[in-house]
Amino acid sequence: MCTYKPTNPQPPAGSAMWEGHAPGDGLVYDERCVISPTNIVNRTVWAAQPPTAPVVDPAVLAQQAVDKMLLRGADIGITPKPGGRGVVGMPVYLWTTRSAETYGPNTATASAGGVTVTATAKVSKIVWAMGDGHTVVCTTAGTPYQAAYGKAPSPDCGYRYTQPSSTQPGGMFPVTATSTWTIDWQGAGQTGQLTEVRNSAVNITVAEVQVLN
Incomplete structure (x- = not known):
């Protein structure tokens, strides 16, 4: 599962972390995905609205599927x-x-x-x-x-x-x-x-x- 919190401070205008958007157009969030107790993925993502619930990252599920093989x-x-x-x-x-x-x-x-x-x-x-x-x-x-x-x-x-x-x-x-x-x-x-x-x-x-x- 993945959890999110706003990146602090927010990246400057023009940063690749805005994924083509401008500051004020949504926020950049720190994403933390726990695949397993020893496999945790951290990255930044842009979102127009604050995530109100844990969001499932398909890439994380893909790794979980591989781990079953x-x-x-x-x-x-x-x-x-x-x-x-x-x-x-x-x-x-x-x-x-x-x-x-x-x-x-x-x-x-x-x-x-x-x-x-x-x-x-x-x-x-x-x-x-x-x-x-x-x-x-x-x-x-x-x-x-x-x-x-x-x-x-x-x-x-x-x-x-x-x-x-x-x-x-x-x-x-x-x-x-x-x-x-x-x-x-x-x-x-x-x-x-x-x-x-x-x-x-x-x-x-x-x-x-x-x-x-």
Whole structure:
């Protein structure tokens, strides 16, 4: 919920806080919105008439809707599998299991004071840090590897290592997937967008090809 009190002193004429209005044409108010005990939003707003009751801010309800969602990092699929062993130069497939919690869409609503806001979250991109100093940016969930693909590269989210993981501390590449969740919300005639970021990680082993004479 949000509460208001007149800003003291009122901002000077021409201030952006008047939102295009002139002093005397309404007032600028200090708005305080309590989303949760640890999440309080303060800002200034202009209003023609003094608010006589708490006003519901749709943006605040949007954040409350997001807080209801369980948004996770990628449920990582990768070749070689953790615990297995890949080979330098071979295609690496990168993907995440598609679910409401790991890729979206994930929808939730929040209501207060007769206002209802609906928020829908989807992963817009996953940035894969491959552990060798390189990153791969994928705007899809990736394609799960199948044996029938053989040595063909991933069609939408893949990589090739040019060095073995033995060059890294612990002898493995730490692979981190950073998922960016883009959240669109609407309610009370307003729309907006929020962003959340989640991470997940695995370690993989990549070896050099051994040539026998």
